[in-house]
Amino acid sequence: MASKGKLSEEFDVLIIGSGPSGSVAAKWMTEAGMSVVLLEQGDWVDPGDYPGDKPEFELAGGKQWHPAPNFRDHERDYPINTKESDVEPLMASAVGGSATIFGGHWVSFLPSDFRVKTLDGVADDWPFTYEDQLPHLLAVEHALGISGTAGNTAYPPQGSYPTPNIPIGKVGNKLASGLDKLGWHWWPGPNAMPSIPYNGLNPCARRGTCMFGCNEKAKWSPDLNFIPESIKGGLKLIPGARVREIEYNDDKQRVTGAIYIDRNGRERRQLAKTVIVCGNTIGTPRILLNSKSKTFPDGLANNSGLVGKRLMMHPFGLVMGHFDEDLESWRGPSGMLIETMEFYETDESRGFVRGAKWGGMSGGGPLSTKGFVGSEVFVDGGKIEDAWGVNWHQMMDRRFGRTGLYAIIGEDLPEESNAVTIDDDLVDSDGIPAPKVVYKTSENSTRLLDFHSARAEEAMLAAGAIETQVCPQMRESGWHLLGTCTMGLDREKSVVNEWGQAHDVPNLFIFDGSTFPTSGGANPTATIMAVAHRQTMHMINERRNVETA
Amino acid sequence: MDKLNDEDRKTFAVLADYLIPEYGNKPKATAVGVHQELLDKVLAVRPDLSTDFIRGVRFAAGNDVSDALNTLNKDDRIAFDAITLVATGGYLMSETVREAMGYPGQEPAPYDPHETPEYMTNGMLERVTLRGPIYRPTPRDDD
Numbered sequence: 100m101a102s103k104g105k106l107s108e109e110f111d112v113l114i115i116g117s118g119p120s121g122s123v124a125a126k127w128m129t130e131a132g133m134s135v136v137l138l139e140q141g142d143w144v145d146p147g148d149y150p151g152d153k154p155e156f157e158l159a160g161g162k163q164w165h166p167a168p169n170f171r172d173h174e175r176d177y178p179i180n181t182k183e184s185d186v187e188p189l190m191a192s193a194v195g196g197s198a199t200i201f202g203g204h205w206v207s208f209l210p211s212d213f214r215v216k217t218l219d220g221v222a223d224d225w226p227f228t229y230e231d232q233l234p235h236l237l238a239v240e241h242a243l244g245i246s247g248t249a250g251n252t253a254y255p256p257q258g259s260y261p262t263p264n265i266p267i268g269k270v271g272n273k274l275a276s277g278l279d280k281l282g283w284h285w286w287p288g289p290n291a292m293p294s295i296p297y298n299g300l301n302p303c304a305r306r307g308t309c310m311f312g313c314n315e316k317a318k319w320s321p322d323l324n325f326i327p328e329s330i331k332g333g334l335k336l337i338p339g340a341r342v343r344e345i346e347y348n349d350d351k352q353r354v355t356g357a358i359y360i361d362r363n364g365r366e367r368r369q370l371a372k373t374v375i376v377c378g379n380t381i382g383t384p385r386i387l388l389n390s391k392s393k394t395f396p397d398g399l400a401n402n403s404g405l406v407g408k409r410l411m412m413h414p415f416g417l418v419m420g421h422f423d424e425d426l427e428s429w430r431g432p433s434g435m436l437i438e439t440m441e442f443y444e445t446d447e448s449r450g451f452v453r454g455a456k457w458g459g460m461s462g463g464g465p466l467s468t469k470g471f472v473g474s475e476v477f478v479d480g481g482k483i484e485d486a487w488g489v490n491w492h493q494m495m496d497r498r499f500g501r502t503g504l505y506a507i508i509g510e511d512l513p514e515e516s517n518a519v520t521i522d523d524d525l526v527d528s529d530g531i532p533a534p535k536v537v538y539k540t541s542e543n544s545t546r547l548l549d550f551h552s553a554r555a556e557e558a559m560l561a562a563g564a565i566e567t568q569v570c571p572q573m574r575e576s577g578w579h580l581l582g583t584c585t586m587g588l589d590r591e592k593s594v595v596n597e598w599g600q601a602h603d604v605p606n607l608f609i610f611d612g613s614t615f616p617t618s619g620g621a622n623p624t625a626t627i628m629a630v631a632h633r634q635t636m637h638m639i640n641e642r643r644n645v646e647t648a
Numbered sequence: 649m650d651k652l653n654d655e656d657r658k659t660f661a662v663l664a665d666y667l668i669p670e671y672g673n674k675p676k677a678t679a680v681g682v683h684q685e686l687l688d689k690v691l692a693v694r695p696d697l698s699t700d701f702i703r704g705v706r707f708a709a710g711n712d713v714s715d716a717l718n719t720l721n722k723d724d725r726i727a728f729d730a731i732t733l734v735a736t737g738g739y740l741m742s743e744t745v746r747e748a749m750g751y752p753g754q755e756p757a758p759y760d761p762h763e764t765p766e767y768m769t770n771g772m773l774e775r776v777t778l779r780g781p782i783y784r785p786t787p788r789d790d791d
């Protein structure tokens with residue numbers, strides 16, 4: 100397809116997407132002296148515009164700042180057909196990607212996560228181990244200024260975090276006391292927010308509005324340091340650039356760059372010797388499936404037929420506990436106060452395989468008293484008078500400021516029927532075909548959530564909760580998007596190799612969470628960034644050998 | 649749908665006070681202007697609620713408050729949710745209400761990052777450490 104724009108300069112590397120994964124590649128590659136261009140469909144966000152420091156923040160979180168693109172309806176987002184999905188995928192389109200609104204819960208995967216086939220006989224082992232990615236995790240943690248406490252017994256020894264733990268507050272102490280009574284594992288929460296000034300970030304001020312964006316410039320996101328540093332180092336960032344397709348030259352058998360639509364609706368072509376896709380687990384397969392050529396009529400690098408398949412979204416459980424004392428539970432960070440991995444590893448006597456990590460958090464602002472970050476999860480039944488009038492006031496008195504919660508992040512096993520495809524009709528504001536998500540929660544996930552929710556309720560009661568609420572699975576809980584361009588050694592069964600290089604196209608790479616063979620049961624960004632760093636360093640080291648266009 | 653008019657405000661005032669009456673030190677909804685300035689503020693932040701809100705309010709106009717709200721909750725949940733969200737959203741933005749609740753807003757809470765936390769000194773974290781590692785290591789062949 101011909102581009103109307105004039106021919107651009109050819110860069111060593113073209114990265115698509117400026118979230119955690121793309122920004123890792125941009126930072127370390129520009130530092131290594133490579134010429135890098137980064138196309139990002141979103142715009143810069145001014146931290147002053149985040150709603151967190153404004154009284155209306157929770158109202159805004161229900162619409163303009165909602166984490167689901169289908170709810171927000173921003174022109175920079177692409178719509179997603181989710182009619183056949185049990186879960187709504189959540190993300191942001193911005194310089195900095197979804198990290199602009201992520202919770203900053205920093206939880207790296209465990210050794211067993213890389214070996215689920217060997218240990219539990221399910222899904223697939225990763226082509227590398229926990230130990231292989233560890234140095235990369237540590238490099239990323241150092242760059243971000245993660246706050247945390249060394250010695251977590253859920254992990255092999257790892258050394259200390261670059262900044263001290265943020266106070267876990269009254270809620271964190273309360274939740275920890277319950278786990279302590281039961282003799283269960285807990286640890287103060289590591290977070291992607293420093294407790295002291297660090298590498299351009301301010302210390303976390305415990306405002307507690309992390310998932311509405313951080314006004315303090317404390318919660319890490321790429322736009323705060325990685326991207327500006329990279330620009331200083333020569334990165335060419337083009338915001339508002341929406342990639343329609345990656346171009347493949349059938350004769351040379353290489354990709355040559357990408358066609359994108361700029362902010363003014365003009366079609367442009369960007370040339371590069373190597374293309375790295377970091378559009379996230381929905382955005383990346385969408386681009387590949389939209390990139391058709393004689394060689395790849397079913398989508399770029401899709402000889403395996405697996406592009407878009409094996410979508411994983413962590414099953415999410417929520418258990419709230421209300422206490423008989425003022426815990427100032429609107430305080431942050433949110434962010435994790437504490438975490439527990441007590442039931443992380445497989446015990447088949449529970450009726451399911453794999454497990455979950457729980458994050459202990461504060462209840463949040465006053466409007467969240469009946470919900471969780473903008474989503475009303477506990478629906479009233481019966482006569483309205485049961486929930487309103489004096490009863491509403493009494494409910495607020497009982498719960499607001501007195502609530503702790505466990506956010507349960509369960510492992511999702513890969514299934515080919517859970518998939519991202521291209522919708523027949525839906526397009527974004529530039530007319531580019533939009534994705535469709537088909538996703539059913541599995542029996543294993545349902546059992547896992549039932550078990551974990553029951554244990555979390557026990558933990559709340561042990562901590563002294565006078566009232567608990569176990570939430571049925573929330574639809575708007577697709578925070579963690581993984582799979583869809585699986586990494587593996589067998590080209591018939593995977594899309595990219597262990598270095599994120601497409602089996603079918605030597606100068607095409609994918610560095611985001613779409614390459615994860617399995618999902619772990621932990622918030623994924625630490626591991627997404629560690630893996631992106633591993634792939635980036637490999638590319639830098641091998642750059643002379645990488646075949647180029 | 650038409651724009652919000654004075655009649656709608658009057659109807660909403662009655663609904664809002666029914667949903668949020670005076671209680672202890674907390675004022676009733678209209679006492680803090682939930683039907684006036686706060687209503688404008690809420691709809692400015694959330695114009696998307698407007699149509700459902702107005703539809704619900706007009707349905708309730710002239711009817712018994714309890715009947716109207718219960719019918720909406722049963723037959724037009726979207727309008728009912730818009731009305732309750734506008735009422736609580738506005739109410740909880742009021743400085744007077746926040747003060748009565750003892751809620752200062754999402755203000756910064758300064759701390760000393762180098763202070764030793766209580767869980768380090770009272771034995772709570774040590775007990776976790778003493779129970780030993782709980783992870784399953786990478787199987788040996790991979791080492």
Ligand SMILES: Cc1cc2nc3c(=O)[nH]c(=O)nc-3n(C[C@H](O)[C@H](O)[C@H](O)COP(=O)(O)OP(=O)(O)OC[C@H]3O[C@@H](n4cnc5c(N)ncnc54)[C@H](O)[C@@H]3O)c2cc1C
Nearest residue numbers: 116118119120140192196197202203204342378382622624
């Ligand atoms: C509300 C919320 C809370 C979360 N909390 C946590 C947490 O506490 N801990 C945790 O570990 N994880 C959390 N996550 C997940 C975390 O945000 C993601 O794992 C992480 O951002 C993934 O990084 P990424 O770079 O792969 O993708 P993203 O951050 O999603 O970035 C992808 C970028 O690619 C761009 N893009 C996509 N398609 C195109 C195209 N065609 N052209 C140009 N640009 C394109 C997008 O605009 C976007 O900026 C949360 C997510 C959300 C939404």
Ligand code: SF4
Nearest residue numbers: 303304306307313431
């Ligand atoms: S709790 Fe900390 S990181 Fe979160 S929004 Fe507040 S200042 Fe930012």
